[in-house]
Amino acid sequence: MTATTDTAPTRTTMPIFRRAMEGKTLPILIVLGVILLIWYAFTVYLNAPWQIDAYERAGTEWTVADLVRDTMAQERPVLPSPHQVVAEIWKTTAGTRLTSKRNLFYHAWITLSSTLLGFVIGTALGVLLAIGIVHNRAMDKSVMPWVIASQTIPILAVAPMIIVVLNAIGLSGLLPKALISTYLSFFPVVVGMVKGFRSPEAFQLDLMRTYNASGAQTFWKLRWPAALPYLFTSMKVAVAISLVGAIVGELPTGAVSGLGARLLAGSYYGQTVQIWSALFMAAALAAVLVGVVGIGQRMVMARMGEKP
Amino acid sequence: MNANPAIRQEAPSPQTSQPVVEAKGLGLTFETNDGPVHALADVDLTINKGEFVSFIGPSGCGKTTFLRVIADLEQPTAGEILVNGMTPEEARRKRAYGYVFQAAGLFPWRTIEQNVALPLEIMGYSKAERKERVHRTLDLVNLAGFEKKFPWQLSGGMQQRASIARALAFDADLLLMDEPFGALDEIVRDHLNEQLLDLWARTGKTIGFVTHSIPEAVYLSTRIVVMSPRPGRVTDVIVSPLPKERPLDIRESPEFLEIAHRVREGLRAGHGDD
Amino acid sequence: MNANPAIRQEAPSPQTSQPVVEAKGLGLTFETNDGPVHALADVDLTINKGEFVSFIGPSGCGKTTFLRVIADLEQPTAGEILVNGMTPEEARRKRAYGYVFQAAGLFPWRTIEQNVALPLEIMGYSKAERKERVHRTLDLVNLAGFEKKFPWQLSGGMQQRASIARALAFDADLLLMDEPFGALDEIVRDHLNEQLLDLWARTGKTIGFVTHSIPEAVYLSTRIVVMSPRPGRVTDVIVSPLPKERPLDIRESPEFLEIAHRVREGLRAGHGDD
Amino acid sequence: MNWALTGALLFWAAAWALNEWLAGLNPRSVQTRRALGLLIPAIFGITLLVVWEGLVHGFNISPVLLTPPSAIWARITSSLPTLWADFQQTFLKAVLIGYAIGCGAGFLTAIAIDRSPFLQRGLMPLGNFVSALPIIGVAPILVMWFGFDWPSKAAVVVIMTFFPMLVNTVEGLAASSNIDRDLMRTYASSYWQTLFKLRLPAAAPFIFNALKINSTLALIGAIVAEFFGTPIVGMGFRISTEVGRMNIDMVWAEIAMAALAGSLFYGAVALLERAVTFWHPSMRSG
């Protein structure tokens, strides 16, 4: 990832500042700071027309300072200011009982549970399909194109109908939402695992053959461990997309609870700040989930002798 | 092409003359998109118990293919071949041979110990026996003390020794080695050559060995099979007059150089431009 | 350690004694997470115009590092080095040398022709001149007729020749080659060795050549630099008494074997157990 | 068991057996092999449709829940003008334009931050965070910002496609080996020469990976965005309104069109990939 080809790396011990710049935290903080600044600028810019309108309707005199202050404190802004969002998140997480329906963590938990269920089913399904594809020529040839085609169906758009139909055949509660997640998450797993199961080199397979190993032995002692790195990489993608599926799945089930419901309710009642806080909670949840899979990956890989 | 027809014939092996591999009129043709590739044609060869036979020849001449046929990894399309008097498939099912590939090919997720235990697990050895054998074979290749290391923590030469240990761990009398030292540097290679000779002398195994290196072939073998490509044929079989005890500097002796010269001539004759 | 101190000293090159590379007290230490690695320490070496200098030594002794310092791909941390009387960076900017890496490293998306033309494009040669030079250098390495092939359609030996052609296409007087034939089989290697010697004789280039093979080093070089690791030092410099004309079977001559023996001894002395 | 169900299951068994047999064949000629490569999945797809048809009839499923493929086909043929108008609005405008802008911007950003490891380290984690924002949350906001017509859908597509492209391109730019970069250095090659002659070609497989992922994401994004406000045309609009009118066959007709368009789009990108990265080992066989 050398940026320039024309300067040789220098190998002197670097001062603390340089070291910090080459770590991750400081760059993220600085970029984050810049983004916040831009965000504030846009808050003023996007909310100003409405605010000026309001001043004029009320006939108040106003200064630019007033405008800046007021655009950041609107009740239903076009774009809420960062501190409004933070305040809302704080209020709806730390400010309420954890079990209360007004607590964002409560909703995150609801979403999380169907995310995880969908993710687990999706991963299992993906792995099973990949096993079939790797071991059966007919499956390999016939299923793979349709697996790709399946992802071009706008499942997010038909999710409401799917949920209702699933309800109609007696599936209700967590499962229908989870199945939307499953539909989205099995795909990266199949693709990754087919690649992974095929990653052993020909001579490694031959080696197993010289031992007269059975299919199951070859699978468990060679293909499976060889595919594990691929599994984790796909699971990272799958868990993030699972979350999207769970949120979408929450919309039509009566938007009862969960982050999707918060998004929706926020939209119905014009509560922009609530939408943004739900959005951020969702993204944070995704980050945490991906992080957890990453930790699992590191742990398993360490046990499997991965170079640190 | 061959200066001395007298030593070209198949010589009886120094030990008892019990054949381990017998190929007669063996041929193998691969069907590819660009038409058939004749990898082996009309190969007659017998390897007797206790021999160390090297296969040498230009790239693509069918050395690997021949070893793979013995190992039942490829099916011949002509002629016949017996391994320990059985078909290669039966021999494979009886786990008649150990195979060492060019790359060490240790599984990176297993420790050295676990790698060597792999064939034993598959063949259903008991835990205690696995332990004992792993210990013994790692000792044999001078890797005691490295049991718990992962492959990447070892040098290339050590990895290659571990892979040999893996092929030795179960008691196959026949060892098939396909350029096992091809990727190593000369000094390490010399070292492993010495150890391999020593091991062969001690265990009395039969070894089929593919190499690209003339000195290696001459240094190790009791018999050198020179092959030529398109189609892969045996052009020369040279019986080594070297004694069983071979210090490394035997390689500077006139007999050694003479055989090396003969092998080189044989090779050159069969070698087109690449 | 060195039997004959008389031939150890730097010998004047057969041609004019104009230095192309001059290293004095050269040292390079890599800072790694596990502490410093002394890749080179206190290297004094002069390569004169028209010489063919081989570097040999166990893995990790700093051969590659030394070549890379000459090529301005690494910065020395001690001592000094001049290339054509300039700093390596100036020399690089003046395109003073061609570099051949161990792996052929041809770009798979370019045909052989386009690969060889790559440095010419970068250096801004005109289209006509590019064409002419590519043609000429491909001829030189016997690859005429393969211009339109992609690298993966060629054998390993042919790829390596194409990569040599790429380094020859622009007229650098200095050629740095880092184990260019390491991956090839012995026959092909012999063949390329012959061609390289021929090319060197015809063009009068200066060549710095890294290898693991003792016969290769002895066969090719006017001078052999033996290195030992931790830290990388020059332990021996052997001037070859072989004539400039070298048929392949010079390798079976006593002089040849004597030098080879000396090199082997030098190596062995610097080589620990792996 | 009634006849529709039994028939469907029998068909399934027969098709399966046929496919097993076909897959076992090892024809010599390249054409036959290629034809088999199409025939086998086609048989599989037809089987799916037949089983679906059988299930709907066999279980007497109400047409407001699920329509059989035959009815969907009838609907497709009778509603071509509507479908075409929706396709134009959603695919030709929102998807293609958003895709081009999103992929283009992701690519250029990657090049721009390529020279700054600092920006890479700062931007990539945040980029991952942003791409984890669910579109259904972002879409209404973009509709609010960019209006009802296709630009807001294109904006959604831009957001969805930007980060996959950015991440893959950055990864791809790092993919060329050190040796290759050293080689360029020995030629005293400039940054741009190295970029165009080495690093971009080496990055092509990664870039195509993003282009393929994005080809399906783009369509989904545009369709979902239409749920949050649109002029009265478009594939997402049609899907959401026709559910309300109980025209489930029309919904499936749109889904079929979306799947077809998506698959063709994907296929086109894959073909282009084959042409451009013909040299990559994964492309060389077959």
Next chain:
Amino acid sequence: ADDVTLQLKWVTQAQFAGYYVAKDKGFYEEEDLNVEIKPGGPDAAPVQVLVGGGADVMVDWLPSALAAREKGAPVVNIAQPFARSGLTMVCRKETGIERPEDFKGKTLGTWFFGNEYPLYNWLSKLGLPRDGSEDGVTIQKIGFNVDPLLQKQADCITAMTYNEYWQVFDAGLTEDDIVVFNYTDEGVATLEDGLYVLEDNLKDPEFVERMARFVKASMKGWMWAKDNPEEAAMIVLDNDATGAQTEKHQTRMMGEIAKLLGEDATLDEGAYQQTVETLLQGGDDPVITKQPEGAFTHEVTKKAM
């Protein structure tokens, strides 16, 4: 107790207060019923739930019920607690719109999912084509909120008297800033929030009897809610799982809902016929193409009285 599952058309809010009150106050229990209330959501059709067997009875608007009926999902109106329509068109005054005729050349935002038909009918009465031309109007599908009006993306938007209408004020506009057209006043009202069941079920006298008890208890809930709007709003809030509703808004909604309720749950055939007519005239693409038969029954409401 007999089980009854009720599928709502929308999320939990005071629009459905009667049912929540009846459940909370034990009115259903008094009728020996065990009622489960399933909230609805956007883009999900209650009819599908009913047909799929996920519910016994649903709350729906007559237009979509009739549409479903024509498409092969035979649903029947068994009761009509809402006698009046709450649908309005809200315009910004600054656009210059004073009368419906002024819609010409303007952009109107409407919900779809069956809600567009009354508007289409109105426009064809006004002689305004919906093709976006100078002489017609531009129709846009909007989400279920008032942002398009606030952001001036549409000149007028549909709004329920009990919900979106108030959000316009919450956002800071005043009565002076907007013009409101009531669908009822314009003669294009359709019947909203009725109770529907599957036709086949009605053949079972036990089912009819169960529905009668359900309607009776529900109406008791509605009457209680009408009399105690604050408490009813609180009950709704208690049942809202999103935790996003506010007391202020729900109380206000309850007050408006009360104005729409009829004296009892009996369907007014006049209003029914007007809805049907409205739908039949839907222009080039009508919701229903022929006069529906047997789309309602008084049997249940008679029993419930």
